[in-house]
Amino acid sequence: IFLASPSALTGSALFFAAQRCIRALKTVQAEHAPPQHYTWRRNCSSAVMPRITSHYTIFPRDKDPRWEGVEMERFADEADVVIVGGGPAGLSAAIRLKQLAKEQEKELRVCLVEKASQIGAHTLSGACLEPSALNELFPDWKERGAPLNTPVTEDLFSILTEKYRIPVPMLPGLPMNNHGNYIVRLGHFVHWLGEQAEELGVEIYPGYAAAEVLFHEDGSVKGIATNDVGIAKDGSPKDVFERGMELHAKVTLFGEGCHGHLAKQLYRQFNLRENCEPQTYAIGLKELWVIDEKKWRPGRVEHSVGWPLNRNTYGGSFLYHLNEGEPLVALGFVVGLDYTNPYLSPFREFQRWKHHPFVAKTLEGGDRIAYGARALNEGGYQCLPKVTFPGGMLIGCSPGFMNVPKIKGTHTAMKSGMLAAEAIFPKVTAEDPASETAGLHIPEYEDNLKKSWIWKELYAVRNIRPSFHNYFGLYGGMVYTGVFYWILRGKEPWTLKHAGLDSAQLKPAKECTPIEYPKPDGKLSFDLLSSVALSGTNHEGDQPPHLTLKDDSIPVANNLAIYDGPEQRFCPAGVYEYVPLETGEGMRLQINAQNCVHCKTCDIKDPSQNINWVVPEGSGGPAYNGL
Amino acid sequence: MSRVLVGVKRVIDYAVKIRVKPDQSGVVTDGVKHSMNPFCEIAVEEAVKLKEKKFIKEVVAVSCGPSQVTETIRTALAMGCDRGIHVEVSGKDYEAMGPLQISKIFAALAKKEEASLVILGKQAIDDDCNQTGQMTAALLDWPQGTFASEVTIDGETVKVVREIDGGLETIKISMPAVLTADLRLNTPRYATLPNIMKAKKKKIANMKPADLGVDMVSRVEVLRVDEPPTRLAGVKVETVDDLVAKLKANGTI
Numbered sequence: 100i101f102l103a104s105p106s107a108l109t110g111s112a113l114f115f116a117a118q119r120c121i122r123a124l125k126t127v128q129a130e131h132a133p134p135q136h137y138t139w140r141r142n143c144s145s146a147v148m149p150r151i152t153s154h155y156t157i158f159p160r161d162k163d164p165r166w167e168g169v170e171m172e173r174f175a176d177e178a179d180v181v182i183v184g185g186g187p188a189g190l191s192a193a194i195r196l197k198q199l200a201k202e203q204e205k206e207l208r209v210c211l212v213e214k215a216s217q218i219g220a221h222t223l224s225g226a227c228l229e230p231s232a233l234n235e236l237f238p239d240w241k242e243r244g245a246p247l248n249t250p251v252t253e254d255l256f257s258i259l260t261e262k263y264r265i266p267v268p269m270l271p272g273l274p275m276n277n278h279g280n281y282i283v284r285l286g287h288f289v290h291w292l293g294e295q296a297e298e299l300g301v302e303i304y305p306g307y308a309a310a311e312v313l314f315h316e317d318g319s320v321k322g323i324a325t326n327d328v329g330i331a332k333d334g335s336p337k338d339v340f341e342r343g344m345e346l347h348a349k350v351t352l353f354g355e356g357c358h359g360h361l362a363k364q365l366y367r368q369f370n371l372r373e374n375c376e377p378q379t380y381a382i383g384l385k386e387l388w389v390i391d392e393k394k395w396r397p398g399r400v401e402h403s404v405g406w407p408l409n410r411n412t413y414g415g416s417f418l419y420h421l422n423e424g425e426p427l428v429a430l431g432f433v434v435g436l437d438y439t440n441p442y443l444s445p446f447r448e449f450q451r452w453k454h455h456p457f458v459a460k461t462l463e464g465g466d467r468i469a470y471g472a473r474a475l476n477e478g479g480y481q482c483l484p485k486v487t488f489p490g491g492m493l494i495g496c497s498p499g500f501m502n503v504p505k506i507k508g509t510h511t512a513m514k515s516g517m518l519a520a521e522a523i524f525p526k527v528t529a530e531d532p533a534s535e536t537a538g539l540h541i542p543e544y545e546d547n548l549k550k551s552w553i554w555k556e557l558y559a560v561r562n563i564r565p566s567f568h569n570y571f572g573l574y575g576g577m578v579y580t581g582v583f584y585w586i587l588r589g590k591e592p593w594t595l596k597h598a599g600l601d602s603a604q605l606k607p608a609k610e611c612t613p614i615e616y617p618k619p620d621g622k623l624s625f626d627l628l629s630s631v632a633l634s635g636t637n638h639e640g641d642q643p644p645h646l647t648l649k650d651d652s653i654p655v656a657n658n659l660a661i662y663d664g665p666e667q668r669f670c671p672a673g674v675y676e677y678v679p680l681e682t683g684e685g686m687r688l689q690i691n692a693q694n695c696v697h698c699k700t701c702d703i704k705d706p707s708q709n710i711n712w713v714v715p716e717g718s719g720g721p722a723y724n725g726l
Numbered sequence: 727m728s729r730v731l732v733g734v735k736r737v738i739d740y741a742v743k744i745r746v747k748p749d750q751s752g753v754v755t756d757g758v759k760h761s762m763n764p765f766c767e768i769a770v771e772e773a774v775k776l777k778e779k780k781f782i783k784e785v786v787a788v789s790c791g792p793s794q795v796t797e798t799i800r801t802a803l804a805m806g807c808d809r810g811i812h813v814e815v816s817g818k819d820y821e822a823m824g825p826l827q828i829s830k831i832f833a834a835l836a837k838k839e840e841a842s843l844v845i846l847g848k849q850a851i852d853d854d855c856n857q858t859g860q861m862t863a864a865l866l867d868w869p870q871g872t873f874a875s876e877v878t879i880d881g882e883t884v885k886v887v888r889e890i891d892g893g894l895e896t897i898k899i900s901m902p903a904v905l906t907a908d909l910r911l912n913t914p915r916y917a918t919l920p921n922i923m924k925a926k927k928k929k930i931a932n933m934k935p936a937d938l939g940v941d942m943v944s945r946v947e948v949l950r951v952d953e954p955p956t957r958l959a960g961v962k963v964e965t966v967d968d969l970v971a972k973l974k975a976n977g978t979i
Contacts, residue, residue: 174920212919216739216759287757307919328916344919389748425748468745635759637741722742722759 151651151690153334154643156713165335173324173342178210178302179527181322181348183309183361185213186222187285187509188495189354190292190301191236192516197299199524207528209301210346212325214308214697216718218293219286221697223385223473223726224509225417225429226285227251227277227400231552232513237295245291249282249422252398257457259406264457272585274504274560277400282419284429284725285509306718310343312351312361312368319538320490322347323361326717332641349527350539351491352519354512357474358699359497360713369488377600378482378499379564381414382700384449384472384671385431385726386630390465397422402506407451410572412438413477413564414445416452417506418461428461429726435477435567436601436669436704440611444668445700446472447616450624454617462623470633471726472671474699476501476508480561481597487545490538494519500553504563504580511553518547559589565597605706608663627673635722636672636696638715644692645715646674646701653709654688662706664688669704672696696721728842728901729784731835732773732807733828734766736791736798737852750950752821753852762798765847767805767914769907772877773845774806774915781879784808786839790823790831792816796930803925804917810930811835815942819935822944824853827935829861834938836866841902843884848873848906859906869899875910 152158160166180196182189193209200207215221228247233240240247254277258265269276297303310326322345329340353362358380366372397420404415413435421427432449453462476482476499483500486493494515501508522544526532532539548554566579583591598604619625638645648654658664659677666675672694677686697720702712738744739759747754762770773785787802789795790813799810813831815823836844844866849856863870871877871886875894878885879901888895889908917925935942963969973979 176920176923216761219757220759290757304919304922307922325919328918339913339915341916341918633743635739635742637739722739724757724759 149687151688152644152648153332154645154647154713155330155334156711157647157649158334163334169336169340171342173345175345175347176210177347178208179348180207180209180350180352180523181346182209182211182352182354183323184354184356184359184495184497185211185215185218185293185303185305186289186354186356186495186512187292188497188512188516189213189352190218190289190296190516191232191513192352192354192494192520193296193301193303194236194292194299195517195520196524197296197301199520200528201299203528205528207524210348211296211301211303212307212309212323212346213303213305214714214717215720216306216722217290218303218305219290219725220305220722221720222286222289223383223471223723224285225383225385225419225431225506226283226509227280227419227507228283228285228288229280229505229507229510232510232517236513236517243295246287247281247283249398249420251277251280251282251400253396253400254278255399255401257401257403257405259403259455259457261406262456264403264455265405270585274502274563274580274584275402275506282398282400282421282429284421284423286723287725307343308714308717309361310714312364313345313347315490315537317536318489319536319540320351320365320488321538322351326714328716330642332643334643337641349532350523350541352516352523353491353493353497354495354516355497357476357496357499358703360702360711362493362497363702365488365491365493366484369485371484371486371488371493375484376478376481376597378476378478379597379601380436380474380700380703381433381477382436382445382472382669382671382698383431383433383475384446385429385470386467387469387726388428388430388462388465388467390426390428390461391463392426394461394464395426395428396420403457404573404577406455407448408434410574412440412443413567413573414448416458418458428465430458430462433475436474436700437598437604439604439606440614441605441608441662441665441706442611442613442668444614444616446627446630446671447614447668450619451617453623454620459623467625467633469724469726470630471721471723472696472698472700474703477503477564478597479503479564480557481565481594483557485545486548487540487542489536489540492519492523492541492544500557502556502560504560504584505556511556514551514553515548518551518553519544522547560584561589562591562593562595565595568595568598601703602706602708605662605665605704607661627671631672631694631696634672634696635724636694636720637722638693638695638719640693642716644690645713646690646692646695647711647713649709649711653707655686657707657709658705659686659688666701666705666710669700671698671700675701728782729786729839730773730776730782730843730845731832731839731841732766732770732785732787732802733832733844733846733858734770734787734789734798734802735763735847735850736760736789736795737763737850740764740851746951746953750952752948752951760794760798762801763847763850763852765849765851765907765909767847768909768911769845769847769905770802770805770807771912771914772874772905772907773843775912776843776877776879777806782843786811786841788813788832788835790815790828790935791820799930800922800925801917803928803930804921805915806921807928809928812930812932813938814932814934819942822946822948823942824944824946825855825857825861827940827942827944828858829865830940831935831938832858832862833865834940836862836902838938843901844868844904846904846906848908859904863904866902866904868902868904870904870906871897871899872906873908874905875908877905877911
């Protein structure tokens with residue numbers, strides 16, 4: 100994990116190696132850089148900015164002289180179905196396909212690629228699992244050993260003020276009522292799903308990221324190609340360079356999770372978002388704590404809204420007591436990414452929330468053992484794109500089936516994967532696929548979705564999140580929920596709109612007040628870098644930064660100048676830093692790509708929409724264990 | 727032409743923050759990200775390079791442990807090893823397993839497979855023992871080239887450049903021999919997906935230590951594992967006199 104590194108991208112490999120050795124010898128526990136308050140700064144346009152981006156998606160290799168003569172042929176293999184992403188949706192789809200194949204005694208080759216080094220290592224969620232989809236997928240999940248060990252026993256909801264707590268009764272019928280649900284460590288649950296899938300014969304390849312979508316001549320999706328390896332930080336080929344592999348399929352399922360990078364491409368390619376609103380998101384940060392046994396209440400679910408966020412910033416907290424032997428609690432904080440103040444730091448809001456008396460009393464005397472963060476969808480019904488296109492389909496949180504007021508998306512993600520499998524199976528095993536395009540187009544999936552409980556659920560809650568966009572903010576939203584959802588069950592005839600793109604919501608820094616965050620005390624709250632260390636994240640250092648900028652000059656010219664560099668605050672891993680230039684006046688953006696936890700917040704919230712997150716070399720990223 | 731045995735160990739990934747188990751008997755390993763020991767990767771790469779240069783005919787990857795180590799053997803196979811041997815050790819035996827038991831296993835396998843070279847990583851990043859290679863050589867009564875940063879085969883002898891405290895030492899040893907790989911020996915290649923797919927078809931033989939006549943009883947018992955003590959904050963002083971006074975006060979001088 101590296102902080103301010105003065106090396107420009109011109110040094111030789113030896114220089115890099117020496118720098119790395121020296122830095123590795125020092126323990127890097129430097130304090131997070133103090134928040135940069137807005138000051139009037141003239142842009143020094145004459146300053147020489149070192150190049151930041153070297154990725155081939157921005158600088159194509161066919162025009163790059165360093166790549167002349169390098170063998171670019173790829174090994175290719177055929178499967179019936181290829182699934183991108185080993186999360187609940189992808190694995191449920193794979194399992195369902197193999198279950199159908201077994202039932203109907205047909206052969207089906209299903210390959211699943213996942214960028215994490217092991218299934219579950221990039222999975223992060225609260226989580227309270229509603230077992231509806233699981234009951235359909237594996238009615239005997241208990242006998243199979245699914246890690247649903249903590250049924251919910253207590254359900255609390257509070258509105259917090261700086262010192263006090265206003266309890267809100269958790270009436271049956273309210274969306275976030277958790278009766279019948281289980282608190283799970285989703286990473287472990289996903290790992291278990293992976294084992295079930297392997298037993299059924301799914302070929303799972305963790306550690307290989309899908310980096311490119313492949314197309315037939317007729318424009319339909321042909322499959323994917325995994326990431327190349329062995330490209331140096333400056334974009335040139337190393338001795339160990341090897342091309343990724345192509346996996347061709349009749350249908351490719353994209354289950355990359357919230358704001359997938361291939362999905363982003365597919366939206367443009369097939370115009371899938373022309374009839375829906377742009378997706379809106381939130382960032383969720385999470386920690387796992389081992390607490391004092393006396394304070395442990397296994398099965399207890401606590402949610403809160405209010406402090407430390409103001410009434411116009413959507414967000415809240417969760418704290419779940421797990422029942423898995425140790426006195427473990429999973430807790431976290433969610434902040435809607437439509438926030439307007441560029442000085443807001445979701446990470447620091449999370450850290451200071453833990454100091455609230457109601458929360459601190461649970462955590463006092465405890466030890467933090469894990470940390471992670473991930474963006475999540477908040478758009479719901481209004482933001483659902485078209486999910487099928489020639490040769491492929493989108494499943495899970497990628498199109499976004501999360502039920503926001505219920506704070507659950509796993510059950511709908513799993514169900515969408517299962518519906519996709521059920522729609523695909525007859526087509527892909529048919530003698531004559533009768534398809535107009537080489538890649539199969541299966542619109543039945545979308546029809547099945549619309550007839551399923553996913554659609555009913557999302558329709559019923561569609562107005563709750565947008566109802567927060569009123570003068571009273573949080574309180575207006577709660578009143579709306581109480582009236583229209585609890586009483587009328589979402590049957591009102593109108594559909595409220597969201598506020599638009601999250602990246603367009605930031606106000607210029609000079610119109611906002613900087614937020615004074617308390618210093619972390621090292622017992623309840625912590626600094627960013629020690630948190631990132633706990634996520635176990637790591638990437639091969641000598642590769643082009645995977646946080647690519649379309650234009651290297653925009654961060655300083657736009658993000659820093661107008662918004663005071665919000666990326667240094669919203670990134671939960673300290674990837675973005677504005678550091679002074681070595682020579683002359685002014686600042687430059689430094690990207691510490693190795694810290695990235697693959698949350699996708701920067702790609703979502705960048706006010707210039709200049710950051711394009713692409714997938715790094717496979718098996719890089721966080722090493723979450725049961726988050 | 728000859729056969730090489732390469733040892734690969736499955737260890738907790740170097741970037742993961744480890745946690746001591748609540749009962750202080752060891753470190754939490756359940757669900758934690760594991761990968762091949764970095765020095766073992768270098769050993770595998772060297773063996774595969776020697777095979778590519780046609781000095782040796784077959785590379786056999788060996789790992790000892792529970793069923794999960796087969797993933798590590800598969801990675802070695804994907805890097806170019808021809809076949810694998812999984813020596814099953816689990817439960818208490820696995821927790822107590824150390825260099826002595828491993829070296830006995832490797833010695834037995836080296837004789838059984840008629841290997842001319844045993845290449846290991848110089849040490850594992852979880853226990854930092856740096857003993858297995860040396861013990862294996864002693865049990866076999868074979869010469870050893872440890873901390874190798876360069877290996878050249880010349881007929882029936884091997885020239886090894888070793889990294890030592892004073893610099894570099896070049897030795898010539900006769901085969902059969904045991905080599906242990908140090909950091910600068912080579913840069914390991916990636917295990918790419920097509921090779922992982924091919925590796926699924928390569929054979930991994932299963933056996934138990936008893937099949938090799940090795941007794942896994944450990945003569946070492948771990949009493950307790952603790953976190954290192956938290957580093958206390960430093961104290962800043964204004965003058966040299968203050969410094970001397972403080973040092974006197976806490977008994978340092």
